[in-house]
Amino acid sequence: MELIQSFSVDHTKIIPGIFTSRVDYLGDHKVTTYDIRLKKPNREPVIDVAAMHSLEHIIATYLRNDPEWKNEVIYWGPMGCLTGFYLILKGNRAPKEIYGLLLNAFKSVNDATEVPGAAPVNCGHYLMHNLEMAKWYANEFAEYLEENKENNSIFEYPKTQRLVTDDGQHFFDS
Numbered sequence: 001m002e003l004i005q006s007f008s009v010d011h012t013k014i015i016p017g018i019f020t021s022r023v024d025y026l027g028d029h030k031v032t033t034y035d036i037r038l039k040k041p042n043r044e045p046v047i048d049v050a051a052m053h054s055l056e057h058i059i060a061t062y063l064r065n066d067p068e069w070k071n072e073v074i075y076w077g078p079m080g081c082l083t084g085f086y087l088i089l090k091g092n093r094a095p096k097e098i099y100g101l102l103l104n105a106f107k108s109v110n111d112a113t114e115v116p117g118a119a120p121v122n123c124g125h126y127l128m129h130n131l132e133m134a135k136w137y138a139n140e141f142a143e144y145l146e147e148n149k150e151n152n153s154i155f156e157y158p159k160t161q162r163l164v165t166d167d168g169q170h171f172f173d174s
Contacts, residue, residue: 009157011041016144017154018095018102021086030092031074035157036102037084038141046082051133053078053125054115056085058134061116062105063087069101095155103145109138 009021019035039046047055060076063069075088089098115129148154 009035013158014041015153015158016040016084016141017148018099018145019155019157020095023092029090032089032092034087034089034095034098035079035084036087038137039083041081041083044083047078047084047137048130048133049082050128050130051137052082054118054129054131054134055109055138057115057117057123057129058109058112058138059085059105062108063101066101066105099145099149099155103142106138106142106145109135 014037016037016039019037021033021035023030023032025031056076056078063073063076069089072090073087074090076085078085087098087102112131112135115131115134117123118126118129120126145154
């Protein structure tokens with residue numbers, strides 16, 4: 001079975017940032033999946049599950065209500081490894097082009113007085129939220145984005161070359 005594209009990125013070299021994960025076509029339309037990485041995989045503690053859930057609700061609500069972007073958003077959701085989120089948008093923009101949207105989305109978490117949709121009728125696990133920790137993680141990532149906005153490495157996956165041996169074994173080399 002072929003390794004899917006997101007598993008083909010060398011996770012030992014990923015840093016927090018905004019990356020293009022893949023570009024697909026749905027019919028005649030391009031859609032882009034972005035890797036919004038808040039933590040260094042396998043090197044930093046992951047995001048607290050309840051805080052991750054709250055960030056999912058707050059930022060999904062922000063994105064789907066932003067007047068400029070709401071019709072472009074297809075999906076916002078957490079990575080299973082709890083180091084970041086996936087954002088799927090219509091079209092194919094460079095990560096730098098969505099920097100402002102994401103910076104504002106993470107900054108908006110500080111203004112939240114409650115987690116939207118955190119009621120039994122709206123959420124499959126409405127008791128598993130932590131607004132204060134969500135604010136802490138959002139603030140940490142927003143500050144990181146601001147401090148590194150001129151650093152191109154937060155917009156490009158680490159460069160690796162996949163070497164394939166004659167018998168089909170895959171190796172990564174920086």
